Amino acid sequence: MPRYYLIVVLLTSVFVVNAQSKSDQASAAYDLALKNYRSRNLEEALTHIEAALELSQQPQYYYLNGLIFEAQEKDLRAVSAYEATLKLDPNYQEALFQKALIYLKYGDPKQAIRDFNLLIDMGVSFTRGVYFESDAYGSKGTSLATLANLEGKFYYYRAQANSKLGDYDAALKDFNVSIELDSASDYYMGRGLLYQKMKEPQLAINDFRRAVMQDSTNQLAWYNLALVYPGVELPEELLADNTFSPTLGLLASEAMTNGNYQKAIRYWSQALETDKEPLHFINRGRAYAKIKKYDLARQDFLQARKLDPAHFECLYLIGNSYFFEKRFELAVSFYNQFLTVDPKNAMVWYNGAMSYLEMKQKEEACHYLNQANNLGMVQATEMIDKHCR
Template sequence: MLSSLFLSNSNPPLGDKHICPPVAFGCRLAALAITFFSSGLALAASPGQPVVARVEMKFATGDEVVDVIAKGDLLTVVEDRGDDYVIVTHDGTRGAVDKVNAVELAESTSIYTELIEEFPDEGRYYTLRASAWWALGKQDEALADFNTAIEKGYTAAHAYSSRGLFLAARGEHQAAISDYDKALEIDPDDVTPLINRAAVHMGQGEYEKAIRDYTAALDVRKNNAALLRQRAIAYKAAGQLEKAIADFDKIVDANAEDVAAIMGRGYIRFQQREFAAAAADFSAALEMNDEDPVAWNNRGYNRYQLGKTAAALEDYDRAIELAPNYALAHQNRAWLLATTDDKSLRDPKAAIESAEKACEINAYGNIGDLSALAAAHAAAGNFKDAVGWQEKVVEIAPADVKEFAEKMLTRYRNEKPYIADPVAAEQVEEEAAEAAAAAEAEKKNEAAIRDAVEKLEQEAKRNAKADAESE
């Protein structure tokens, strides 16, 4: 047993798992993320990892026992102090335990096996061992234990929500939703399965369902910043940008230093083409953390949209300085150097180098990188190379951008540089060609009239001379 100083009571931090959506072609800001929440299941928990109690332990202040940790209990690490951990128990008690009395989750299967042998009908231990198997990457063993726990009669909401989280991670979304539904049926007051079900809906593109689940969770956890952030992402995905902004505003109003909310709001303002407001948000984020390459890149792109090309280039350079393998920053830098109207900044050679770097980082598989490389070669007058790279863009272009990619390929084949609106450019070029043709026709017409007049005058002179001679 361990006697340690009682520290405090608090809600244990929630585990998280981020799924980052891909950056769409033509969108050059870093995007947002969806989060799944853990209900005691063993996932990495910020700021530390979950550990498992090897023995029974007691927390005490003086002679008074304030909490008891049972063998096999999951504990969230708050701080590693060398010989011991500061942890938070499931009930929210905070204290210190010797490292010898706690093991990492992946090393805990033997602990739960011992408990199962001692209490063979206690289904809860199967659920906990399933978590340990999962941490080891042994999914078959994990699923078998999750199922056995329920078969043994462990029908607590946690049994279903834990298996649901596991099934969601395996991509078995409908089965996961069924488990979350069952967990909510057993314990309607537990919002964790509600939140995790919302995340599954997000993954399936069922944004309205996700919004309803997040809203229901917020009815319980009033103004919870994490939930507001997730609902804002759902609103964004559903195209309800003003509602997404409103959720981010609530977070920032409550905590002006919530960088994630400020960044999220800035990204949506960029989508709304409110470039000045977006740049202001990314500037605010940089005031709190000037070593975030994403904030530098995002501010740079919005500054570029505002015509502040030199300032945008400085931001891209800073992003790359902080993160040399930040492909998106290299890509944005390439676009700027290849297409800017500022002749003092345009540098096709440097644009090619930046685009090549982005392509190398992404193994020549990102359509934005390849498009930038083609545009950079076109800016340098290397139209053969531009055509070659743009042909690769056309090959992999999704349906919604294939027409644009093909128009750019035609431009490069005609030895014309990149332009953001090739349709408008074609119209201008056609109108210019028509005007030139009309001017040429008018010129020829005037010349023909002069020739005709001259011929008439000459004929009149000849006739006059002939008449005079006949007299």
């Protein structure tokens, strides 16, 4: 009897040791997954968190699994992981928050509002330190959030969801609360965008100004301010930031659309100081051509071709610049170079015809007009009737 009792004790001890070992292994795998996630070794992180989940299904393991899936842009799988987290722990606010952000981002604002309502009803009680989140507006990318600013974020994101549903009154109330709780730059920018939807341009300008006062590096706030208030002067340190180059390109394009060619040139020139993008040269060349600075336009078109010979459109743009200077022989030479690459471009055939007409070379002009006409150029038909019948 004592011997049998001793065996039972030993077997029980072995079971306890194995259970402890299993839990320790899961915890160690989780720690490795978290370390790799933070250093953005995502495949390695996924391997370790899956190993942890095989050993022990803990809510924090599923939550980290969701974060890793989000970082890999596998958002549907991330939602499943967050839902598994909440099934084990319905009060796991971080998982609920991340799930709500995904629904907001991917077009289910009603579900996002339901989740944000739960978060607001719970109040801020996050106990798991800091965690990564993705900003829905994209001005900050992926960042760290802490307890200090989370309550404002609940209202800020719910405001976006209400705005997407067209409930501007509810959205405005939420933006106002978020700003009362934490006057962050993005909150002012979000409310400014809402004011634009509500056809309140001056209120939008005021909020975009507040946004850049709160954070002078907020590129989206500067961009939106420049769109609604073209006279704003962007700070030099922002213009010199190479990450701002794409935004400068957008502002330059907007300036071109509005006929503000000098401002467009300034923005593209600033963008080119940090990013020698061929399209920036082409677009600045177009702006120079608009203000009849054809030499400068050609320099930009040639530079674009030098950087990327595949930009054949530079050839007809150079041709156009010579045409407007009434240097028709040079214009035709560049049109012809372009037509060897793209012989089905009706507009260039037509422009060539206009050059030949200016040079009193009727036969060549009619040939080019017929080519343009065959390619569907309506204006060519009228010119054929006038000059080639």
